[in-house]
Amino acid sequence: MAAEAVDPPHRYKFPLSKVPRLPYDDPQAQRLISAQQPVVLTGSGLVDSALHWNLDYLSDNMANTQFTVYQSDNYYFKYYEARKIPQQKDFVSPTIQMQMSFPEFVEKLKEAQCSKKHWLYLQQPLTEGVGDKIVQDFVSFNWRWISKQQKENNWGPLSSNLLLVGMAGNITPVHYDEQQNFFAQLRGVKRCLLFAPDQFKSLYPFPVYHPHDRQSQVNLENPNLEKFPKVLELKGFEATLHPGDVLYIPIYWWHQIESLPQKGVTISINFWYKVRNSCQQTVTYPLAASQKIAIMRNIEKMVTDALGDINEVAPFMRTMVLGRVD
Numbered sequence: 001m002a003a004e005a006v007d008p009p010h011r012y013k014f015p016l017s018k019v020p021r022l023p024y025d026d027p028q029a030q031r032l033i034s035a036q037q038p039v040v041l042t043g044s045g046l047v048d049s050a051l052h053w054n055l056d057y058l059s060d061n062m063a064n065t066q067f068t069v070y071q072s073d074n075y076y077f078k079y080y081e082a083r084k085i086p087q088q089k090d091f092v093s094p095t096i097q098m099q100m101s102f103p104e105f106v107e108k109l110k111e112a113q114c115s116k117k118h119w120l121y122l123q124q125p126l127t128e129g130v131g132d133k134i135v136q137d138f139v140s141f142n143w144r145w146i147s148k149q150q151k152e153n154n155w156g157p158l159s160s161n162l163l164l165v166g167m168a169g170n171i172t173p174v175h176y177d178e179q180q181n182f183f184a185q186l187r188g189v190k191r192c193l194l195f196a197p198d199q200f201k202s203l204y205p206f207p208v209y210h211p212h213d214r215q216s217q218v219n220l221e222n223p224n225l226e227k228f229p230k231v232l233e234l235k236g237f238e239a240t241l242h243p244g245d246v247l248y249i250p251i252y253w254w255h256q257i258e259s260l261p262q263k264g265v266t267i268s269i270n271f272w273y274k275v276r277n278s279c280q281q282t283v284t285y286p287l288a289a290s291q292k293i294a295i296m297r298n299i300e301k302m303v304t305d306a307l308g309d310i311n312e313v314a315p316f317m318r319t320m321v322l323g324r325v326d
């Protein structure tokens with residue numbers, strides 16, 4: 001039988017170099033992690049004890065837990081902070097957040113795959129309440145290796161492991177996180193786009209107090225070039241993750257994660273690590289872009305608190321920077 005024709009991955013309007021792909025114990029991989037550069041690690045065995053996870057296994061072994069599931073009318077799942085919505089009068093949530101059991105999720109998934117009217121994304125921190133088999137798989141992760149990474153790179157504590165079960169075609173639009181991240185692929189194929197923190201001028205972040213804080217205002221697949229002309233100056237990286245691969249996403253690095261269409265349901269688990277208490281972080285010159293982002297965020301928060309209205313921040317900052325009183 002002829003293989004089903006697979007559409008080529010979307011071609012973006014900016015160059016994408018390949019993220020290095022190295023054995024996890026290659027000294028070069030260690031150097032990239034220490035330098036906070038992205039790298040795809042192979043052979044780590046980090047989540048080998050969970051590579052057999054599929055929808056049936058998870059339904060059978062997580063039946064008594066309620067899961068957060070997002071529903072979107074398109075295949076985008078742009079994250080938003082609900083607590084910041086009251087400050088943004090005209091904000092419209094791009095997704096509906098629901099709670100349901102895993103078997104209910106599988107049911108809705110099948111309906112959505114047939115109707116093609118909406119998309120679903122289960123995103124839930126793995127905590128207690130899952131079945132014994134899941135606990136057994138979880139404790140059998142390669143904690144020795146990842147804890148060594150955490151220690152050697154002076155990262156803070158593990159904050160969470162987000163379980164991600166997505167439909168083929170789902171896209172998490174480009175954003176950054178304030179945590180170090182080992183992103184492990186269990187099932188299906190994901191295409192990841194990454195941009196260094198110094199690309200923030202070309203990614204037009206939302207204001208810090210906006211519900212879409214840390215997200216880009218730009219739709220990379222269909223950018224509004226009048227509004228966001230610097231998108232054409234973007235220089236990015238891309239990595240394709242297969243089961244067993246682990247992508248290191250450095251803190252403040254922008255990333256967009258795509259569950260490849262026609263490659264079936266995807267299952268991933270991330271390992272988010274907080275940074276050590278920032279007052280211990282010495283400021284080094286020249287300032288790294290990641291330090292600039294952290295400082296800019298703090299300034300924006302202080303100015304917003306001082307002005308008391310998020311809509312006053314941009315004009316004030318322009319006046320301050322341009323030295324002109326508008």
Ligand SMILES: O=C(O)C(=O)[C@H]1CC[C@@H](C(=O)O)C1
Nearest residue numbers: 164172177181183257268270
């Ligand atoms: O792990 C991260 O940093 C994320 O952004 C996750 C949120 C959605 C996930 C995805 O695979 O689409 C990635």
Ligand SMILES: [Zn+2]
Nearest residue numbers: 175176177255
């Ligand atoms: Zn992220």
